[in-house]
Amino acid sequence: MRLGGRDVAETAFRMEARGVSKIFGTHKALDTVDFGLLAGEVHALLGENGAGKSTLIKILTGAYQPDGGEVLVDGTPVHLDSPLHAQSFGIGTVYQEVNLLPNRSVAENLFLGHQPTRFGLVDRKRMNKDARVLLKRYGLEIDPASELGSHSVAVQQIVAIARAVQLSGKVLILDEPTASLDRDEVQRLFEVVASLKRDGLAIVFITHFLDQVFALADRVTILRNGKLVDTSRLSDLTRTELVRKMLGKDIAFSGSTSLEAQRPVTDVLLEFKNYGRKRSVRPFTLTIHKGEVIGVAGLLGSGRTEMARVMFGIDPSDEGSVTLNGKPISIRAATDAIAHGFGFCPEDRKADGIFGDLSVRENIVIALQGKLGWFRALNRDEQLDLAGQFGESMDIRAASLDMPVKLLSGGNQQKVILARWLATDPAFLILDEPTRGIDVGAHAEIVRTINRLRDDGMALVVISSEIDEVVAYSSRVVVMRDREMVAELRGEDISPAVIVQAIATHGEATSEETAA
Amino acid sequence: MNRSMRPLLATVAIFLVAYAAAVFQFPGLLSTRVLGNFLTDNAFLGITAVGMTFVIISGGIDLSVGAVIGFTGVLVAVLISSFGLHPLVAFAIAFVVAALFGAAMGLAIHYLEVPAFIVTLAGMFLARGGASVITQDSVPINNEFYTMISSLYFRLPGGGRLSFVGLLMIAVFVFGAILAHRTRFGSYVYALGGNATSASLMGVPVARTTVQIYMLSSVLACLAGIVFSLYTSAGYPLAAVGVELDAIGAVVIGGTLLTGGYGFVFGTFVGVMLLGLVQTYIIFDGTLSSWWTKIVIGILLFLFIVLQRLVFAASARGDRSSETA
């Protein structure tokens, strides 16, 4: 049997979307898209930010109603009027933007709506026991009775995946499930997906990591601007062809060390001396020069984010000192940091960064406005000008700069936050996972932006899980392990091999997240 | 420990300390007689507050409950006294009316996407107006069955009396606690309060749950109205004005977060008892104006809202910074 593109008998599809369209206002997010899922396949759904991937998923799972076309399950047209209805067909989903319920226990998040009952009452003991067993499969040993919101983004993501897997009898849909997972966790997820595939499930996998696509997927469907570009077997495609189809043009990858990044620097901007915070990050000493990018590498939970939060004063340090241009300064709160010309683009945009109901324009100007003070309000034209400028340079895809930012696709929201901090023209910028959830085109754009900012004399600290990326833009690389700065690499040492070794020196690269 | 337990523990501690202090001043307060009256006098408020707890945990608010109490009292009184119906039949009719009323509010909140505040405010005017249309005056209820159940009680050791309505309130609290903490419906209520969008994507039947929550609140307010009429042996259209605010106060003092998602039915019980204690203390003292009750409740409420903010803000920071990377 040949499983390529369109020449499969229609009845073979486990689930199918036929000619579906979705219109938001005047914007066609999906335009007569066909999408078919076979039993026992992993089907990658690819496309740039805003291509319509998440919208298609929401139609397949009853969260949105299509404006045209139909959805079929096992060859029969169905009208899915809610996610609950879709669940009853054995369709389990991890939505890109869903955070589950931070106020409830881990176990309840796993089983909500399907809790085991005894005499009509929820059997909590059994629910917690089942949860423990279920999470073991993902290498997660946490107390199932603990509040979900007390765990890290990665743990919450795994819980969301575990829930979807456990609900999926037929179809499992994963919308960017790996965006906040580390290597080990991704590996475990892949094992689970592979075994589900053997069990005959149809699996949809959305990601911007092309490596993961090639590691996992059998077939791929590519969307561009809401239109279907192609569905084909992955083995029939090369990586370049894939990217060209997604973008509709070629892009150059920059994978090797940037020589520019290595040029000698002289002016010291910031000096952190024995700077640290109890129970958060051990004291570290770090000198940051103007025009320098410090890459921060390390596993999830190694203290990378903590380091950034301490530097920016969100969690003020309780030890050590810091000087700016040679003068001692004190950073007790984020407002102090901003006043000194710092910027911080946080990792979890949903919780820490985005003001969902404000417009794209307002989200971009808000940090600059905060810096200027409220008495020097930017007028609307200035705001639009600024937003337009950054919207263009960051390639933010939005129907209008006045639409609420929560309606943007996930990756475009990320770009808005980055634009916000760039608009303040900071002297020192901290970026925590700036390329997470961002498509290849924008990815290259952000790496280029980082390089440009450095050449303009800005000092940057960039935290990233993608080692290739760290190598590409860093002048120096700091490696974190167990909440401690364990290495500072420069020159020749900035290579994936050395970094990986520094991260993993203490034996196998287990994540302490799982031991939390 | 679950951080949402902390405000609850604080309420319990404050209640115990306040009670001990009151007993220290007026040893008479430590008797089963006073305790029994405590339960009887606050029964209607307690029953209302149970429904309010669900509403607030789900992220909503119900301003109509006081009016529903007044309406029920009048409806039941008229059905019994003017139409000569048996009280049980009158109760059944009142429950049906209240259930429909609550369902209508729930439907409006969900489908018209109007804030609960507005919908239940309209409901409040409707019920209060409806009661006044039925009658402007207090309608006495002279009925054997009524007298019988209103004088039912168990004798407690020490001479106190646990009345039927006091017992009914405790039963409603037990029922409420089981419903909130041990059923799927309960988990849906918390889910809505936590994040309504997530809840809907996770497959929580949002429409059904919203309707059920407001039905529950109205039905319990109706039960409270019946209890109130048992207590006063009359129905009066302006009865229980402002009880919705006392109920909200009891719920918040009991540790439920006004923004939804966190809370305990047991906490509401302690909240109601704390309000009752303040009232009883002021009566015992005799020199203080009864308006002092309001002032103390105001201070307590303020304290608790500050406490909750501190607890949640502090633990949110602590939890996140110790785990995210």
Ligand SMILES: Nc1ncnc2c1ncn2[C@@H]1O[C@H](COP(=O)(O)OP(=O)(O)OP(=O)(O)O)[C@@H](O)[C@H]1O
């Ligand atoms: N509820 C909505 N209202 C208005 N526009 C919307 C809404 N949801 C999505 N859109 C728009 O539809 C387009 C497609 O969005 P979608 O979320 O499907 O993109 P995506 O392919 O998932 O992108 P990403 O990779 O960034 O997650 C975007 O331009 C987005 O702004």
Ligand SMILES: [Mg+2]
């Ligand atoms: Mg998306």
